[in-house]
Amino acid sequence: MEKYKKSFINLLKTPVFIIPLIIVAIGSYGFLLSHSAVNVDTLSANRYYDEGLFISQQRVVGILVDKIFNIMDFRPFLGDFIAVLLLMIASGLYCSLFDNISKNKIKTIAFTVFSCFFISYPLIMEIFTYSPIGICISLGFCFTAISLMLMEEFLNLKKKRFFVLSSIFLCGAISIYESFVLVYIMGVFASILIKILFANEKKLTMKENILIGIKYLISLILVIIVYYIIANLTIWIFKAPKDLYSNKKIYYSMMEPLKAVKNLIYTVVVNYFINGFSYLPITFLVISSIISIVIGLVFAIKRKDDSIWLMILGMNFTLILLSIIQGKAAQYRTCQQFQLFVSIIFMLLTQFVIASNTKKYMKNIIVFIMFLMIFYQVKDIYKWQYLNDLRYQKEKNDMIAIGNELVKNYGVENKPIVFTRKI
Numbered sequence: 001m002e003k004y005k006k007s008f009i010n011l012l013k014t015p016v017f018i019i020p021l022i023i024v025a026i027g028s029y030g031f032l033l034s035h036s037a038v039n040v041d042t043l044s045a046n047r048y049y050d051e052g053l054f055i056s057q058q059r060v061v062g063i064l065v066d067k068i069f070n071i072m073d074f075r076p077f078l079g080d081f082i083a084v085l086l087l088m089i090a091s092g093l094y095c096s097l098f099d100n101i102s103k104n105k106i107k108t109i110a111f112t113v114f115s116c117f118f119i120s121y122p123l124i125m126e127i128f129t130y131s132p133i134g135i136c137i138s139l140g141f142c143f144t145a146i147s148l149m150l151m152e153e154f155l156n157l158k159k160k161r162f163f164v165l166s167s168i169f170l171c172g173a174i175s176i177y178e179s180f181v182l183v184y185i186m187g188v189f190a191s192i193l194i195k196i197l198f199a200n201e202k203k204l205t206m207k208e209n210i211l212i213g214i215k216y217l218i219s220l221i222l223v224i225i226v227y228y229i230i231a232n233l234t235i236w237i238f239k240a241p242k243d244l245y246s247n248k249k250i251y252y253s254m255m256e257p258l259k260a261v262k263n264l265i266y267t268v269v270v271n272y273f274i275n276g277f278s279y280l281p282i283t284f285l286v287i288s289s290i291i292s293i294v295i296g297l298v299f300a301i302k303r304k305d306d307s308i309w310l311m312i313l314g315m316n317f318t319l320i321l322l323s324i325i326q327g328k329a330a331q332y333r334t335c336q337q338f339q340l341f342v343s344i345i346f347m348l349l350t351q352f353v354i355a356s357n358t359k360k361y362m363k364n365i366i367v368f369i370m371f372l373m374i375f376y377q378v379k380d381i382y383k384w385q386y387l388n389d390l391r392y393q394k395e396k397n398d399m400i401a402i403g404n405e406l407v408k409n410y411g412v413e414n415k416p417i418v419f420t421r422k423i
Contacts (some may be wrong), residue, residue, distance in 0.1 A: 004149050008096040017112045021088060021119070027378040028120045029084045031385045032128065036076035037392035039129045045072060055240035058231035061175040062136045072135065079135055080128070086138035091115035093145035101152065101191055102198035107354050113370045114347035120377040121342060123281035125384045126333035137336065140180045143173035148187045151219060155212065163219065170223045175231065179322065181220065182337040186318045188216040190344050193311035197299065209307040251327030260327045267329035268320055280380040284373065285338050288345040289316055295348060315341060346370060
């Protein structure tokens with residue numbers, strides 16, 4: 001693991017990496033850190049951390065983090081600051097992983113593009129509005145990256161302790177949010193792809209690459225089994241309340257098979273393609289998916305290696321895997337694999353352009369376009385934060401006005417107030 005540590009530290013010391021990363025982080029989350037707002041779960045965090053709702057949802061690590069550090073209730077600044085810091089660390093960990101897998105062949109500017117896309121991908125606002133699990137999500141990305149590093153060490157050195165440690169970190173990530181199973185799978189396909197594209201001195205056959213994937217799959221299956229045993233045992237021990245809030249429905253059982261398939265296709269097309277015309281993170285998802293297919297075709301034909309195409313298909317399939325399991329397009333806040341996929345594809349595109357024989361001015365134009373897209377992401381994140389703050393300020397002012405009206409005209413200082421509405 002020393003080589004990963006060395007690579008990580010080297011990146012942090014490299015101005016062309018760390019300075020843009022800090023600027024993008026400030027641009028993306030500066031408003032969030034300086035403007036506190038009451039969001040969906042802000043006033044009910046104790047339900048999750050103190051009353052056992054996270055245990056019911058089989059998300060035990062979130063409670064452990066709260067009990068150890070006691071920071072989950074501190075949403076204004078501190079909680080979000082730690083979440084952003086962990087997100088930046090996670091981006092560096094993934095870069096360190098890919099740097100070592102590629103045998104140091106990926107350029108620093110490509111890692112800069114990856115990290116800046118990664119931390120500013122606007123879909124993460126679907127999480128940050130669900131206070132206070134931003135810390136958990138960022139920590140889950142860190143755990144997944146470390147798990148992939150340890151699994152890579154196990155495959156190279158054949159030492160069992162790396163397999164065990166990798167499983168522990170992966171189990172921790174899944175115990176934070178189940179969607180990190182998909183982040184791990186995306187990382188597996190990406191790791192094998194990068195190894196094929198950059199690292200292998202000897203070309204591996206399709207069968208050999210599939211066998212590598214199977215080893216990752218075995219690890220994942222074992223971890224999922226252990227995770228469910230621990231999660232259900234924890235629910236039984238602490239007698240946690242029934243989970244009525246998380247959306248883990250399997251829609252196939254709720255409608256006829258044909259209707260379920262139609263529902264799946266319709267919702268996936270709308271949420272993950274049509275919405276690309278109006279929702280920036282989905283726009284970039286569609287663009288990166290198209291680019292990935294082009295990359296897969298070009299290099300599979302050029303190198304006569306179908307494994308490249310297989311890994312690209314695997315990455316794209318992982319985008320909709322949860323939707324296929326549930327029978328309906330997965331909610332955006334459960335799609336952390338989108339963030340990793342988009343960042344990897346634009347990293348690879350940048351690397352291939354920089355390493356090509358293209359004229360320098362064309363390379364500069366491509367890099368400029370990458371950072372222009374990152375700027376659009378930063379702007380989009382800021383937009384949703386600003387709109388959320390406007391919503392909060394309006395609701396707060398409305399409640400103050402209602403309170404003043406009640407006190408002034410109805411004498412309710414010592415009476416309970418009940419608000420009702422028509423359903």
